[in-house]
Amino acid sequence: MIKKANSSDTISRVWKFFTSVKLTVVLLLSLAVTSIIGTVIPQSGTASEYFHKYGELRYKILSFLDSIFDIFDMYHSWWFQLLLLLLTINIIICSIDRMKATWKIIFVKIPPFNVSRFRRLEYKKEFSESSMPDELEQIYKPVISRSYGYSRIEQTDSGFCLFAEKWRWTRLGVYIVHLSIILMLLGGLIGSIFGFEGFVNIPEGESARKINLRNTTEMHLLDFEIKCEDFSLSFYDSGAPKEYRSSLVIIENGKPVLKKDIIVNDPLRYKGINMFQSSYGTLPPREVTLSFTIRETGMEYKKKAAINKPVEIPEGLGTFILKDYSSSAGFKGHNIGEAFMGILTPKIGNTLNILLPLRFPSFDKMRKGDVIIAVASHNHEYYTGLQVTKDPGVWVVYSGFILMIIGCFVTFFMSHQRLCIEVTGKGNRSMVMVAGTSNKNKMGMQRKIEILSEKLDKLVTAQVDRLKAEDC
Amino acid sequence: MNSSIILSVTTFVYGLAAFLYIVSWVFKKEAPGKLALWTAALGLAGNTAGIILRWIESYKLGIGHAPLSNLYESLVFFSWTILIIYLFVERKYKNRTIGAFVTPLAFFAMAYASLHNNSIQPLIPALKSNWLIAHVITCFIGYAAFAIAFGTSGMYLIKKRDTEGKSLLLKRFPKTNTIDELTYQMIMLGFLFLSIGIITGAVWANSAWGRYWGWDPKETWSLITWFIYATLLHAKMMRGWHGKRIAYLSIAGFAAVLFTYFGVNLLPGLHSYGAMGQ
Numbered sequence: 001m002i003k004k005a006n007s008s009d010t011i012s013r014v015w016k017f018f019t020s021v022k023l024t025v026v027l028l029l030s031l032a033v034t035s036i037i038g039t040v041i042p043q044s045g046t047a048s049e050y051f052h053k054y055g056e057l058r059y060k061i062l063s064f065l066d067s068i069f070d071i072f073d074m075y076h077s078w079w080f081q082l083l084l085l086l087l088t089i090n091i092i093i094c095s096i097d098r099m100k101a102t103w104k105i106i107f108v109k110i111p112p113f114n115v116s117r118f119r120r121l122e123y124k125k126e127f128s129e130s131s132m133p134d135e136l137e138q139i140y141k142p143v144i145s146r147s148y149g150y151s152r153i154e155q156t157d158s159g160f161c162l163f164a165e166k167w168r169w170t171r172l173g174v175y176i177v178h179l180s181i182i183l184m185l186l187g188g189l190i191g192s193i194f195g196f197e198g199f200v201n202i203p204e205g206e207s208a209r210k211i212n213l214r215n216t217t218e219m220h221l222l223d224f225e226i227k228c229e230d231f232s233l234s235f236y237d238s239g240a241p242k243e244y245r246s247s248l249v250i251i252e253n254g255k256p257v258l259k260k261d262i263i264v265n266d267p268l269r270y271k272g273i274n275m276f277q278s279s280y281g282t283l284p285p286r287e288v289t290l291s292f293t294i295r296e297t298g299m300e301y302k303k304k305a306a307i308n309k310p311v312e313i314p315e316g317l318g319t320f321i322l323k324d325y326s327s328s329a330g331f332k333g334h335n336i337g338e339a340f341m342g343i344l345t346p347k348i349g350n351t352l353n354i355l356l357p358l359r360f361p362s363f364d365k366m367r368k369g370d371v372i373i374a375v376a377s378h379n380h381e382y383y384t385g386l387q388v389t390k391d392p393g394v395w396v397v398y399s400g401f402i403l404m405i406i407g408c409f410v411t412f413f414m415s416h417q418r419l420c421i422e423v424t425g426k427g428n429r430s431m432v433m434v435a436g437t438s439n440k441n442k443m444g445m446q447r448k449i450e451i452l453s454e455k456l457d458k459l460v461t462a463q464v465d466r467l468k469a470e471d472c
Numbered sequence: 473m474n475s476s477i478i479l480s481v482t483t484f485v486y487g488l489a490a491f492l493y494i495v496s497w498v499f500k501k502e503a504p505g506k507l508a509l510w511t512a513a514l515g516l517a518g519n520t521a522g523i524i525l526r527w528i529e530s531y532k533l534g535i536g537h538a539p540l541s542n543l544y545e546s547l548v549f550f551s552w553t554i555l556i557i558y559l560f561v562e563r564k565y566k567n568r569t570i571g572a573f574v575t576p577l578a579f580f581a582m583a584y585a586s587l588h589n590n591s592i593q594p595l596i597p598a599l600k601s602n603w604l605i606a607h608v609i610t611c612f613i614g615y616a617a618f619a620i621a622f623g624t625s626g627m628y629l630i631k632k633r634d635t636e637g638k639s640l641l642l643k644r645f646p647k648t649n650t651i652d653e654l655t656y657q658m659i660m661l662g663f664l665f666l667s668i669g670i671i672t673g674a675v676w677a678n679s680a681w682g683r684y685w686g687w688d689p690k691e692t693w694s695l696i697t698w699f700i701y702a703t704l705l706h707a708k709m710m711r712g713w714h715g716k717r718i719a720y721l722s723i724a725g726f727a728a729v730l731f732t733y734f735g736v737n738l739l740p741g742l743h744s745y746g747a748m749g750q
Contacts, residue, residue, distance in 0.1 A: 021710040025703050032699035032728075039689040039736070075687045188685070197683060236535070236594045244597055264597035265680045276682040277597075389682035397684060401671040408667055412660035443653055 018093035027087045034083070038074045044215055045072065073215075088185055095178045102171050111150060111418075113163040117437075118420035123446045124435035125453035129460050133159035133425045136432070139459050140421060148419060159430065162421040170414040171439060176407030183400030190393030196220050197391075202228040203283055203383040207251060211388045222273065222388075225251040231280055231382040244277050246384040272390055279385030282338065284325030285378040292320075293372040302376055317371050318346040320354070329357060336360065340375060415440035417448075421456075432456070475526035475539075476590050478518055479548055483582040485515035486551065490579045493571035497644060505568040509559075512575060516555045519582075523548060526592065535594035540608040542593065547585035549608070551578040553616035557658075561620065565654060567646045573623035603676035611669030611694075615729055617662030618701075622726035624655045625719035632716060652714055655722055663701050670694050693732040700725040 017023065041062070042053070050072070051059045062071065070077030118124070129136060137153065137160055145151045148164035198211035198220055207227035211220040229247040236242050243263055250258040250270050260268045267276040286306070293300045294315050301314040310319045322342045329339035339357040346352070346369075354373055357363050361374045415438040422433040434453045438445040492508030495501070526539040526548075539545040558574045595604075628651045631642050645651065673691070674684040685691060704721040707713035713721075 021706055024706050025711070028699045028703040028706070032696045032703070035692050035696050035699070038687060039692045043687060075692075238594070240594060241596055242594065243600075263600075265601040267679065267682065274682050276680065278681065387682045391683075394678065394684065398675070401675070404671065405664075405668055408664045412664055443650075 015093060015097075018090050019097045021094070023090050024087075024094065027083060027090060031083055031087070034074070034080065037071060041071055041074075043073055043075070084185065088182065091178045091181060095175050099175060102175075106168055106171055111163075111165055111168070113161075113418070113420065115161055115420060115422060118422070118435040119433070121435045121437065123449065124433055125449055126431065126433045127453065127457060128426075129430045129432055129457070130428070131430060131460055131464065132428060133423045133430050135463075136423050136430055136460065137162075139463055140423075140456060143456065143459065144419070144421070148417075156422075156424070158425045159423040162423075163419070164421075165416070165418040167414050168416050170410050171416050173407050173410030173414065176403050177411055178407075180400040180403035180407055183403065184397050187393035187395070187397030187400060190396060191391040192393075195389065195391040195393065197387075197389045199278065199385060199387050200226070201279075201281065201383045201385050202226060204228055204231050204381055207249075223252070223271065224257075226275060226386065226388075227251055227256075228384050231384040233280065233382075244280055244384075246277055246280075246386070248275065248386075272392065274389050274391075276387040276389070277384070278387040281383050281385065282327045283381040283383055285381060288322065288340065288378045289376045290320070290322075291374050291376040292317075293374075295370050295372065313344075313371055316347065318344065320344050320373060329355065331355060331357070342373070344369075344371075344373070346370065412440075415445075417445060419449075419452075475522045475529055478525060479522035479582070479590075480586060482515050482518035482522055482551075483579065483586055485511060485518055486555075486575060486579040486582055489515055490572070490575040493568060493575050497569045497572040498641065500640070500644060505571075508568065508571060508575075509562065512555060512559065512571070515578075516552070516559065519548065519552045519555065523552060530592045533592055535592070537595050537599075538605045538608075539592075540605060541595055541599055542589075544585050544588045544590045546608060546612060547581045547588075550612050550616060550619075551581045551585075553612050554578040554581070554619055557613075557616055557620055557661075561654065561658075565646060565650065567644075569644050570624065570627070570646070570654075573627050574620050577619050577623060598680060601676055601680060603672055603679070607669060607672040607676055610665050610672055614662045614665030614667075614669050615733065617658045617665065618722075618726050618729050621655045621658035621662060621722050624651050624658065625722040625726075627651050628655065628719045629716065632719075648715070652718065655718065656708060659701060659704060659722060659725075663698075663705060666694070666698055666701065670698060690732065690736045693728065693736050697725060697728040697732050700728050 042049070045053075047063075050062065053059075054062060066072045069079060074080055131139075140162055141151070141153065144162060144164045147166070149166040150168075151162065151164035154161045154163070196211070196213055198213040200208045200211050202208045205228070207225040209222050209225050211222060213220055227249040229249055231244075231246050233244050234242045245261055245263050247261050248259070248268055249256045250268075258268070258270055262268045262275065262277050264277045267274050269275075284307070288305050289302055290305045290311065291300055291302050292313055294317070297315070299314070303311050303314075305311045305320075305322050307322050307325070310321045313320055320342055322340055324341040325338075326341070327338050328335050329337065329341075336357045337359045339355055342354045342356065344352045344354050352367075352369075354364060354367070356373060356375050358375055358378070361376075362372075364373045417436060417438040419434075419436040422435075424431045432453075434449055434456070436445050436449045436452075489508050489511035492504045492511055496503075496505035496508055523539055526545070527536075530536050530539065540549055554574065555578050558571065558578075561574075562568060562571060627645055628648060631645050631648055631651065634642050646654070670691075673694070677686065677691075678684040700721065704713075704718060704725060707721070708718055
């Protein structure tokens with residue numbers, strides 16, 4: 001018996017711990033503060049990037065911290081996930097705990113009203129009218145029932161009480177917000193278990209099936225092939241990029257099933273897999289036309305060339321071999337863009353390394369040799385870089401987004417409003433009290449009571465005037 | 473007449489409005505206050521005209537897009553939103569001293585914007601999306617509401633220091649309870665729009681890069697801001713915090729807003745935001 005009491009005691013203590021709003025405040029602030037770490041230290045970099053950035057000593061300290069706290073990937077670390085888990089439990093238990101009380105308030109058939117509670121309110125309007133209570137009842141009733149969802153009249157000894165209320169359900173707003181957060185976290189969890197995030201580079205004209213997964217060396221094999229038929233890029237006059245476009249074809253069982261041009265912000269989706277335009281690059285041209293200008297004769301010859309295939313230089317000046325291609329070659333510490341490297345073997349003298357930047361065709365003139373070599377034309381080939389993802393949790397997250405917006409609006413700007421108008425007859429006059437409560441925005445309710453009282457008073461005056469006019 | 477000139481003039485008009493609001497508060501005169509209101513309204517008209525004209529100009533350049541694509545344009549929109557919300561608050565609360573604390577923020581934002589490149593640039597591929605407008609507008613409505621809450625929190629703290637109510641300068645402030653309430657209202661408005669801003673950003677990121685959340689520094693800082701204001705709301709609603717503690721949290725929240733907007737660019741990153749190519 002004693003043991004049982006103890007265990008239920010522990011449960012209630014744990015329960016109590018998680019119902020505390022203090023815990024919420026501590027968790028939210030801890031998340032806010034620790035999140036800063038990951039914005040100061042770049043996340044998911046390679047060891048050499050960190051080493052380069054921080055130097056040896058600081059890198060050693062940081063990587064020691066990383067081995068315990070995963071600071072190089074802190075948003076996926078055990079402790080950050082633990083904070084999120086605690087927040088989730090906190091949200092759920094708090095909501096259940098408070099829901100028990102709110103539920104009884106929200107789901108009642110006949111809303112209870114207590115006149116004395118309204119009489120005790122600090123802010124209320126009291127005034128007198130020269131009409132009898134039953135006349136006022138006829139005037140007040142339609143006005144109130146128009147703007148309040150529920151209203152009822154209770155007769156009293158010397159008059160009546162009009163109770164009205166609206167938006168009782170808005171007390172659920174905060175639970176909608178909490179549910180939305182649970183949905184977002186749940187959707188994230190579903191995505192991380194059943195989805196993947198990867199990338200693939202596909203040269204123009206080729207297709208790919210294997211996706212490199214992010215932050216791992218693993219590959220993911222798709223059920224279909226992605227073929228890149230063409231990649232094109234365009235620029236504004238200022239040189240800023242305007243558009244990156246890949247023409248993709250989905251090939252399933254050897255047959256093309258879907259064709260689409262994708263650009264940034266307009267991906268291709270097929271069978272739950274999304275393909276996004278995310279980067280591109282240039283491939284070494286397969287065929288190049290070289291021009292050889294002979295210094296002595298001034299003659300220019302054009303010859304086709306390919307990597308590692310020797311080309312005879314005209315007028316018997318030797319041979320030239322294209323060796324290598326780089327998309328960003330360096331010359332004296334400057335990036336000179338795309339360039340070929342080759343080896344020139346003249347008839348007399350030593351072999352020379354030749355650099356042929358595509359952007360500067362007369363570059364080789366500087367060498368002052370017998371022959372000036374340049375790349376006359378080349379076919380440009382690109383590869384497209386695609387981000388390939390699958391996230392079955394995304395719709396759960398999106399429904400969380402919608403609920404978050406609705407929930408916040410309801411919680412902040414709508415309130416459960418209750419109104420009480422008590423009319424007491426005194427001789428041939430009536431005393432009127434207008435009072436109201438709301439569970440939020442009390443000042444707004446005070447203003448409403450003020451406006452309503454004026455409106456009701458005016459209506460009565462107008463009615464009295466009309467009756468007088470009819471009498472005449 | 474082009475949008476740059478109109479917006480430069482607007483900057484000075486806002487400066488004048490801020491000055492008049494301060495004069496009206498310090499010298500307890502009604503006339504400069506009325507003039508301040510009209511100056512502010514004139515500034516707002518100029519601001520609106522500037523934004524619309526800039527939009528039209530971008531179409532004339534053949535690169536038509538909403539003027540919400542860079543630091544300059546977003547700051548101009550930020551000032552516009554501050555003024556709209558402020559004029560509404562002035563009407564509702566009937567107190568012009570708030571203007572002395574809020575309109576300078578709009579002036580500073582415009583003045584800071586003028587230090588930046590104000591030429592109309594074409595959109596880079598990553599920004600070509602309908603989500604751009606929804607994302608920027610909602611974020612900046614949120615930021616503007618937080619900016620006003622920052623101003624009123626400052627007023628609250630100043631007023632609270634004068635415990636005996638001796639200072640004549642502070643007599644014209646709204647009652648401390650009213651300031652506290654106004655701060656709270658602004659924070660709720662800001663929180664709603666910050667949430668929508670983060671959400672539209674997430675949906676956009678998912679349609680552009682295939683992920684709705686990537687712990688990028690900018691995303692993370694917007695979430696930090698969200699956490700701070702969420703803390704404030706819970707402390708206020710559930711633990712009954714009010715007054716000074718709320719004012720301090722509101723100021724901390726606005727510092728996070730500023731860092732999200734300006735500071736993030738200073739942070740190191742291995743991956744640049746939505747970068748294309750190598």
